[in-house]
Amino acid sequence: MTGGRPEVPVAVIGAGPRGLAVLGQLLAALGPGGPWEGTAAAVHLVEPEEAGAGRVWSPHQPAGLLMNTLAGHATAFPDASVRTPGPRLTGPTLLEWSREHHETGPLEPWEHPGRALMGRYLHWAYGEMLRRAPAGVRVVRHRTRATALARTPDGGLRVTLENGDGPLAVGAVVLATGHTDQREGPGDRELTGFAARHGLVRLPPGYPHEAALDRLEPGAEVLVRGLALNFFDQLTLLTSGRGGRFTQHPDGTPRYLPSGREPRIVAGSGRGVPYLARGQAPGAMPRGHRLRHFTGEHLERLLARGPGGVDFRTEVWPLIAREAGAAWYATALRL
Ligand SMILES: Cc1cc2nc3c(=O)[nH]c(=O)nc-3n(C[C@H](O)[C@H](O)[C@H](O)COP(=O)(O)OP(=O)(O)OC[C@H]3O[C@@H](n4cnc5c(N)ncnc54)[C@H](O)[C@@H]3O)c2cc1C
Known part of the structure; x- marks a missing residue:
């Protein structure tokens, strides 16, 4: 009270x-x-x-x-x-x-x-x-x-x-629990078991700053699976996070000065190439995109049907996919 x-x-x-x-x-x-x-x-x-x-x-x-x-x-x-x-x-x-x-x-x-x-x-x-x-x-x-x-x-x-x-x-x-941890599946158990049998370290997927990267010895060969956002974080932690420095050669090309405490990173993914780094253009903000497909009008029409009346896969997802496609092609044409 x-x-x-x-x-x-x-x-x-x-x-x-x-x-x-x-x-x-x-x-x-x-x-x-x-x-x-x-x-x-x-x-x-x-x-x-x-x-x-x-x-x-x-x-x-x-x-x-x-x-x-x-x-x-x-x-x-x-x-x-x-x-x-x-x-x-x-x-x-x-x-x-x-x-x-x-x-x-x-x-x-x-x-x-x-x-x-x-x-x-x-x-x-x-x-x-x-x-x-x-x-x-x-x-x-x-x-x-x-x-x-x-x-x-x-x-x-x-x-x-x-x-x-x-x-x-x-x-x-x-x-409001956000991203929750992945439960260990049969594939994970197999990899963990394999690592244990061969005296290797396996770090499961997770939040980059919580991963026990200190278990990776300097010079040890480390296989990283996946080349997306988490990969960039791991790379940062294992390079500049261990005292290495990213700088430039006199001709402007990038140069890495190792600290000697890095492991040897062997990285790969299904696509085989990393995602493009996000561009950073000093002084310029991205122009944004005007919605054409995933619009308030469309959403209102779907929401009017009430709870349970909308099928995400056949009715909502195609609008999102069309919108992303429109944004992609508009940018590609502009460039
Ligand atoms: C590594 C990483 C990097 C990201 N970087 C970006 C970025 O640069 N820009 C961006 O826009 N988005 C980023 N995201 C996406 C990110 O999920 C969202 O930006 C945003 O944090 C989502 O907010 P949220 O509150 O829904 O979830 P979260 O931020 O995940 O917060 C959920 C919270 O719930 C708590 N929680 C979970 N379960 C329980 C429980 N049982 N009891 C009590 N508390 C619980 C967790 O501790 C957590 O703090 C990133 C996500 C990850 C995982």
Whole structure:
């Protein structure tokens, strides 16, 4: 009870960018001018990592792990382009925040900043939201994982926590758990078993900054499977992360100065070629793309059918594929 009013308990599980956005919208809806203004509420936020940043954007990861999106496109707060009804909890974009907080020199909109920097911004945004929480609303932080969710006989929900606190009895739960870990399949077990039998190290797929790369000895031959985003991160950690330096020859061609602590990397993938690196054009932001197929009009028509009335594979996916194709061909023609 808060001031005699019963408190509405809700839980948000996962506090990466999505959980953070949900928290911001909830606080705005409970605040001045919001549909639930004056309602007393307890918002239980369950997240084992730093709130706001979560696992992907851990502020503690090495600075060399970069965002694949541009600094000028990142924000933790809704801006004028968001058309949800009701009030919004607004705040600075990543760029504005980094300038206000004198982080790592001036950050330019066309740069790919470190994910740790983005994580510090997201965690700051979380603190800012707490500071601006309306009176009568408590945000209760649980630095642990949720391990079970069950319906109770009275129609409520029960969330079990790994650290033994709780369980939480709530009326509603938002699951914002993002990328979850892959369960080990037969293929993984075979590879792990093979590695164990031959005295080799196998590191399973996972988040780059959490991988036990220190188990890879300098000079050891290391086979890397996959040449996409995770590969670039591993490469960074195993080269500049081990003291090597990327520089240039006098003619401008790239040059790598090893530290001698690197393993020997043998990399491959099904396609056999790495993805193209994201371009970075100082002073220029990508032009963007005007939707032609995956439009609001199309979506509204599909949404009008109600829950269960739309087949993703035959009705939604083709619109997305056509849109991506249109963007690709438009760019190819322009170039
Ligand atoms: C390595 C990596 C790099 C990426 N880089 C970019 C990028 O550069 N740009 C970009 O736009 N996107 C990037 N992404 C995509 C990324 O998923 C999104 O940007 C964004 O983080 C998604 O937000 P989210 O809150 O939905 O999920 P997440 O950020 O994944 O957050 C989910 C949170 O839920 C928590 N959680 C999970 N299970 C539980 C549980 N049982 N109990 C409690 N908490 C739980 C996790 O700890 C995690 O913090 C990247 C993803 C990965 C994996």
